[in-house]
Amino acid sequence: MNKPVTVDESLAREFGLTAEEYGRVLSIMGRTPSLTELGVFSVMWSEHCSYKSSRKWLRGLPTKAPWVIHGPGENAGVVDIGQGYAAIFKMESHNHPSFIEPYQGAATGVGGILRDVFTMGARPVANLNALRFGSPENPGTRRIVDGVVRGIGGYGNCVGVPTVGGEINFHAAYDGNPLVNAMTVGIARQDRIFLSAAAGVGNPVVYVGSRTGRDGIHGATMSSAEFDEDALSKRPTVQVGDPFIEKLLIEACLELMATDAIVAIQDMGAAGLTSSAVEMAGKGGVGIELDLDAVPQREPNMTAYEMMLSESQERMLMVLRPDRTELARKIFEKWELDFAIIGHLTETGHIVIKHKGQLEADIPLEPLADEAPVYDRPSIIPTKPAALGSVHAPLSLDAMLLKLVSSPDLASRAWVWNQYDSTVGGQTVRRPGAADAAIVKVDDTEIGLALTTDCTPRYCQADPRAGGAQAVAEAWRNITATGARPLAVTDNLNFGNPEKPEIMGQFIAALEGMGEACKVLDFPIVSGNVSLYNETRMPDGTTQAILPTPAIGGLGVLDDVSTAIGLGMQANKDVVLIGETKGELGQSVWLREILGREEGPAPTVDLAAEKRNGDFVRAEIQAGQVTACHDLADGGILVAVAEMIMASGTGCELESPDSGIRPEAFWFGEDQARYLVCVEDAQAFCARAAQVGVPARLMGRSGGNDLILPSGVTISAARLKSAHETFFPALMDK
Amino acid sequence: MKAAIVVFPGTNRERDMAIALRRVTGQAPRMIWHHETDLSSVDLVVLPGGFSYGDYLRCGAMAAHSPIMGAVRDFAAKGGHILGVCNGFQILTESNLLPGALLRNADLRFLSQDCHLRVEVEGTPFTRRWKKGDIFRTPLAHGDGNYTADEATLAMLEGEGRVAFRYADAKGRVQADDRASNPNGSVNSIAGILSENKRICGMMPHPEDLVDPLMGGEDGLPLFEGLVEALVR
Numbered sequence: 001m002n003k004p005v006t007v008d009e010s011l012a013r014e015f016g017l018t019a020e021e022y023g024r025v026l027s028i029m030g031r032t033p034s035l036t037e038l039g040v041f042s043v044m045w046s047e048h049c050s051y052k053s054s055r056k057w058l059r060g061l062p063t064k065a066p067w068v069i070h071g072p073g074e075n076a077g078v079v080d081i082g083q084g085y086a087a088i089f090k091m092e093s094h095n096h097p098s099f100i101e102p103y104q105g106a107a108t109g110v111g112g113i114l115r116d117v118f119t120m121g122a123r124p125v126a127n128l129n130a131l132r133f134g135s136p137e138n139p140g141t142r143r144i145v146d147g148v149v150r151g152i153g154g155y156g157n158c159v160g161v162p163t164v165g166g167e168i169n170f171h172a173a174y175d176g177n178p179l180v181n182a183m184t185v186g187i188a189r190q191d192r193i194f195l196s197a198a199a200g201v202g203n204p205v206v207y208v209g210s211r212t213g214r215d216g217i218h219g220a221t222m223s224s225a226e227f228d229e230d231a232l233s234k235r236p237t238v239q240v241g242d243p244f245i246e247k248l249l250i251e252a253c254l255e256l257m258a259t260d261a262i263v264a265i266q267d268m269g270a271a272g273l274t275s276s277a278v279e280m281a282g283k284g285g286v287g288i289e290l291d292l293d294a295v296p297q298r299e300p301n302m303t304a305y306e307m308m309l310s311e312s313q314e315r316m317l318m319v320l321r322p323d324r325t326e327l328a329r330k331i332f333e334k335w336e337l338d339f340a341i342i343g344h345l346t347e348t349g350h351i352v353i354k355h356k357g358q359l360e361a362d363i364p365l366e367p368l369a370d371e372a373p374v375y376d377r378p379s380i381i382p383t384k385p386a387a388l389g390s391v392h393a394p395l396s397l398d399a400m401l402l403k404l405v406s407s408p409d410l411a412s413r414a415w416v417w418n419q420y421d422s423t424v425g426g427q428t429v430r431r432p433g434a435a436d437a438a439i440v441k442v443d444d445t446e447i448g449l450a451l452t453t454d455c456t457p458r459y460c461q462a463d464p465r466a467g468g469a470q471a472v473a474e475a476w477r478n479i480t481a482t483g484a485r486p487l488a489v490t491d492n493l494n495f496g497n498p499e500k501p502e503i504m505g506q507f508i509a510a511l512e513g514m515g516e517a518c519k520v521l522d523f524p525i526v527s528g529n530v531s532l533y534n535e536t537r538m539p540d541g542t543t544q545a546i547l548p549t550p551a552i553g554g555l556g557v558l559d560d561v562s563t564a565i566g567l568g569m570q571a572n573k574d575v576v577l578i579g580e581t582k583g584e585l586g587q588s589v590w591l592r593e594i595l596g597r598e599e600g601p602a603p604t605v606d607l608a609a610e611k612r613n614g615d616f617v618r619a620e621i622q623a624g625q626v627t628a629c630h631d632l633a634d635g636g637i638l639v640a641v642a643e644m645i646m647a648s649g650t651g652c653e654l655e656s657p658d659s660g661i662r663p664e665a666f667w668f669g670e671d672q673a674r675y676l677v678c679v680e681d682a683q684a685f686c687a688r689a690a691q692v693g694v695p696a697r698l699m700g701r702s703g704g705n706d707l708i709l710p711s712g713v714t715i716s717a718a719r720l721k722s723a724h725e726t727f728f729p730a731l732m733d734k
Numbered sequence: 735m736k737a738a739i740v741v742f743p744g745t746n747r748e749r750d751m752a753i754a755l756r757r758v759t760g761q762a763p764r765m766i767w768h769h770e771t772d773l774s775s776v777d778l779v780v781l782p783g784g785f786s787y788g789d790y791l792r793c794g795a796m797a798a799h800s801p802i803m804g805a806v807r808d809f810a811a812k813g814g815h816i817l818g819v820c821n822g823f824q825i826l827t828e829s830n831l832l833p834g835a836l837l838r839n840a841d842l843r844f845l846s847q848d849c850h851l852r853v854e855v856e857g858t859p860f861t862r863r864w865k866k867g868d869i870f871r872t873p874l875a876h877g878d879g880n881y882t883a884d885e886a887t888l889a890m891l892e893g894e895g896r897v898a899f900r901y902a903d904a905k906g907r908v909q910a911d912d913r914a915s916n917p918n919g920s921v922n923s924i925a926g927i928l929s930e931n932k933r934i935c936g937m938m939p940h941p942e943d944l945v946d947p948l949m950g951g952e953d954g955l956p957l958f959e960g961l962v963e964a965l966v967r
Contacts, residue, residue: 153844157875158785160746244744244788334767336743421846421875423943424783426750431950441948443749562948733841 007038015042021373028367036304036353036360043271043309044278045372047532052373053498054530057511061525062518067487068526069190075116075266076186077526078193079488081557083445086190088122091130091183091453091492091553093531098180101238102147107155108241109182111313114159115267118250119316121194121257122186125425126440127156129166129182130453130492130551134175136408136731141170144178146732152182153419158243159250162428163420164438167453170408173461173547176536181492181529183553185451187442194257196266198284198319198345203263205277205288205343206325208332209249209315213298215239216272216311245314245337252335253316261324268315274308276317277343278351282365287348292355296338304353304360319345379504385462388586388600393664397638398713400594400668402723404635405642407593411727412646433647435566436481436631437556448561450484452554456634457547459602462587464506464548468513469605473672475554476521477631480614481675482564483621484556489518491528491552496535496545506548507532513605514550520607521614523554565621567630568648569641574682575652575700577637578689579613579674583665589634590668609673616694617675625679632674637699638667640676642720645707649717654700656710678702735965737763737778740806742797747783747820747940754942755780758958768800777965778815779806781822783875783940793836793878794824803829815859815965816934820876823926823936832927832936833891834883840919844877849917849939851925852902855895858928859964860935863956869906870953872939874917879938881920881927891927898935899926 005011012022015038025033025041033041043049051058063071069086070078076090094109114124129152134141156163161184198205216239256262264284266276273295281288292307302310320328325341332339346352351368353361393400404410417432429448430439437450454475460467472489479486491514496503518524535543558564569575585591586600620626628648632640645651657666679685682698689696706714737755739748748765755763764776773779787796797803803825810816810831818826826832839845848871853864864870883891891897900923902908903915908923910916916923918938926937941954 150843153846157844157846157877158744158746158788160784242788244785244790247744247746247785247788418847419844421844423846423873423875423940423949424747424750426747426753426943426946426949429948429950443753 005035007032007035012038015039016046017042021045024371028364028371034361036308037363039305039309040274040361040363043274044368048270049275050372051530053375053377053532054507055374056376057508061511061515063524063526065522065524068524071526072528074195075119077488077490078120079526079555080190081447082559083447084190085442085445085447086188086193087185087449087555088117088120088188089183089185089490089553089555090116090527091181091490091551092116092529093492093494094180094182095177095494095531095534097238098148099178102144103151104238104240106148106151106180108239108313109180110152110155111241111243111246112269113182113184114161114246115269117184117186118253119194119265119267120188121192122188123254124161124184124186124250125427126185126438126451127161127163127182128451128453128553130455131166131168132174132179132457132549133170134178135172136170138172138175140175142731148178148180149416149419155241155243157421159247160424162422162424164422164428164440165432165451165453168413168416169457171457171547173544177534177546179494179546179549181551183453183490185449185555192257194262194265196264196280196283198264198280198286198288200263200319201286201345201347203319203345204322204325204341205290205345206318206320206328207295207315207340207342208318208337210242210245210312211296211298211338212307212310213312214302214306214310217306217309239311239313241313248335248337249314249316252332252337256328256331259324259327261320261328263319263321265316265318268317270311272309272311278365278368280317280319281345281351282369287346287350287365288343289346289352290343292353294340294342296340304355308353377498377504378501379508380501382464382502382505382509385599385601391585391591391595395594397663397667397709398715401638401642404589404593404639405720406723406726407589408727409589410635410639412724414725415728415732429561429564430566435564436478437484439482439561439564441561446560448558448564450479450482450556450558452478453551454478454554455549455551457549458587458598460510460548460550463602464509465513466602466605467548468510468550469517469607470602470672471550471552472514472517472521472523473605473607473610474633475552476523477614479554479556480618481629481631483618484558484564485618486521486523486554486556488524488526489552489554491525491550493528493530494534494546494549494551495532497543498532503545510548510550517607521611563622565626565629567644568628569644569650569652569702570627570678571650571703573627573678573680573702574698575702576677576679576682576685576696577674577699578617578677578694578696579671580695581659581661581666581669581671583661583669584671585665585669588668588670590664603670603672605672612692613673613694616689616692617677625685626677628678630676632676634670636668636670642707644676645717646721646724649705650702651704651706651717652700652702653708654710655698735759735777735962736775737780738766738773738776739763739780739782740766740768740802742768742786742800744786744788745782745784751780751782751942754945754958757945758962766802768802771801771805773805773809777967778817778961779809781818781825783820783822786821786825792828794821794828797825798828810934813931813933817860818936819940819942820938823938824878826934826936831934832929833887834881834927836878837880837882838878839880845917846875847917849874850902850904851899851939852906852908854897854900858898858932859961860957861898861960862964863960867906869902869904871944871951872941872954873943874939876938879918881924883921888922896928897924898928899937901925
């Protein structure tokens with residue numbers, strides 16, 4: 001930025017602002033803005049920071065419950081988990097950076113979401129993720145999977161927060177736009193929660209953490225545009241993470257948070273110093289003045305524009321009590337982190353930025369926030385696919401099962417989990433794959449958290465409303481299946497270009513479905529993130545959108561963590577199916593993997609049945625009547641039985657269903673609101689289910705080491721496991 | 735037994751270790767910041783796992799030069815007992831308190847999984863609760879756990895009974911070229927070694943993460959119970 005730049009509409013457009021938006025800037029400022037001012041407006045009004053296409057629809061989501069302490073609007077959601085403790089959690093995307101530079105994109109995604117959580121006073125205790133990659137056949141997929149998995153592990157392992165769960169799908173729609181959604185859960189005392197609203201005119205504004213460099217400038221704007229063929233040339237806009245500094249920052253912040261020094265604190269995430277300063281002052285209704293000469297800098301000759309727009313990682317902004325500044329400085333010096341007073345709060349209601357004696361920016365905060373664009377973009381209601389019609393199984397039941405358990409979306413994820421430290425902290429009660437949700441104990445209590453991430457994008461593509469509801473319901477089910485009480489949700493809404501009416505229609509419908517499910521299941525949304533423009537420009541000029549992917553991060557609580565159960569088949573038990581089976585094969589994994597068809601309607605989501613069946617299952621688990629439980633999802637009953645067998649090595653003999661449904665539809669249909677459970681006495685159990693109107697039926701008896709199909713055909717647990725475990729090593733270690 | 739856990743910048747398994755030690759001693763261990771130098775009235779020094787100094791330069795190399803390590807060396811010279819786990823083992827080799835080195839895992843990926851260890855020597859403060867040949871399960875989590883040493887050092891370790899633990903399969907079979915049982919590729923499947931006086935032990939896996947049935951088992955507990963027994967005052 002050495003040569004003088006003319007600020008005008010064409011530069012504004014380069015910065016991602018429309019002509020109309022630039023007109024608003026001019027009217028707020030009453031003059032032509034400086035380059036730094038234009039930079040501030042462009043990032044604050046980017047889709048990433050302003051939610052301008054989504055905000056109208058996000059307002060409709062249910063966010064309240066008696067146990068919700070802070071809903072959306074803070075750095076992360078906060079819920080009451082009992083005994084004076086709160087869980088603080090959020091999920092956030094790092095999709096665009098992860099395509100450009102998979103390792104750093106994923107690593108800094110983890111780093112960013114960790115900061116959102118510990119900035120509120122929580123010690124991070126668990127990481128999860130939701131990942132979508134391109135087709136395994138796409139030659140680029142392997143590089144991205146490798147980099148993303150290494151990046152997540154590289155960051156999470158080093159900071160010492162266990163990665164305890166997650167989900168992975170493969171689909172060609174993600175070939176040019178993978179999704180990396182990272183979730184962090186932290187624990188704090190309810191009376192030690194820190195917020196971002198600045199207060200106290202004259203109070204010092206303090207910068208801590210890493211120094212500011214030129215990395216990630218305009219990252220937020222990049223994340224708000226589609227990819228084109230030059231995407232990889234944008235690598236310099238991807239930030240580089242340093243998990244070692246993050247670890248020090250966590251410890252230093254938590255040490256400072258044990259004192260009364262902090263008035264307000266916020267991490268510098270997307271749009272760095274700009275968004276943290278603007279949001280802290282804006283929320284507090286005060287002004288803020290920054291002197292950029294005091295900002296710790298990694299490179300010489302940085303301009304005000306560069307410093308305000310840099311997305312260098314591992315930085316925090318705080319407002320401190322003036323009489324505690326030296327105490328705070330000592331703590332950060334102990335941890336060998338930079339600490340600098342870079343400004344103070346004012347009563348002007350403006351953000352004023354000075355650098356080398358020059359006034360670089362002077363923007364009124366109220367209109368910057370209040371006049372930020374909000375769009376009600378045109379939308380087309382998606383049409384539902386036609387009914388599937390009759391389909392027939394081309395293979396035997398056992399051959400189809402083996403094919404399914406080895407298919408990309410159902411194959412063992414152990415290759416991935418085994419690169420993530422899942423035990424650090426010493427509180428991991430159920431590791432990845434051991435239960436439907438990961439279980440983490442809250443240190444020094446008997447409380448357990450049940451954590452999961454879920455979404456079935458192919459359902460969302462076929463029927464966004466049903467798919468949105470299903471994603472919420474599946475998260476709720478996965479928590480329920482451990483015996484935990486589902487409390488709240490964080491969401492990560494990944495969609496294509498909202499300027500396309502059909503994409504906007506998907507978004508609106510998916511949110512309607514999610515909202516309805518959250519309401520019926522009493523499972524409010526307390527935090528989240530929206531990632532739009534997930535599209536790839538093809539050589540012919542068209543763009544391909546991802547499958548609509550509203551990923552759900554669910555959190556539940558167990559008052560006594562020792563009551564949690566896993567999914568591994570227990571020996572010598574009755575195996576009972578809960579829920580109604582009609583044999584819905586539309587959009588099923590079976591249809592795609594066995595017949596090569598992605599067709600038909602998504603399965604019906606009956607939220608009343610979800611609630612009834614789930615509440616029954618949870619009550620039975622809490623009463624000690626259930627020794628293993630697995631929710632039915634991709635692949636239906638038979639895949640779920642196989643997964644239970646593979647988890648423990650204990651087999652099961654299945655009875656003939658005698659259901660009047662074609663076998664492939666019965667065994668592989670993806671009807672919702674169902675669970676498989678191991679119980680001592682199916683008769684008594686089913687009688688209790690009948691009393692509350694929950695369908696339940698005996699499916700078989702566990703024992704031995706084999707899966708015995710009703711036909712008498714036998715598959716050993718070992719054979720299932722070896723089929724299950726081939727996919728990832730074959731893809732990645734070749 | 736009075737235990738102290740040394741905390742370096744980037745250490746991240748100090749809380750796990752504190753839980754395990756509290757479990758067997760009934761009291762919280764002392765946490766020692768790496769700038770401190772006082773180890774008086776301490777019976778056991780623990781160097782826990784983590785990424786001290788972000789693993790920059792080499793794992794454990796920078797921590798080996800921090801102020802507390804002078805005190806740890808003096809403590810060792812006076813016959814003090816030291817347990818180094820994971821990054822702590824790496825720091826012990828970088829400090830020359832134990833021989834050999836820990837290289838990148840053979841397949842160049844971070845590994846986080848359960849492994850089985852075979853106890854190779856009995857009667858030491860670290861193994862006294864086991865018999866030679868006993869097998870126990872323990873989690874491991876590291877990127878650089880591939881133990882190596884020159885031929886002479888290996889011959890010395892093997893000859894003097896200083897190999898404490900070897901990676902094995904669940905039945906106790908040891909096979910160094912089998913990645914299923916020796917996941918990081920360590921020479922002779924070595925998972926843990928002892929100093930000449932058998933009072934310093936370094937090991938890569940994390941017995942401290944398996945001391946509670948709630949977390950999946952108590953297989954790691956005998957190590958800590960044995961230390962309490964050996965160091966009771």
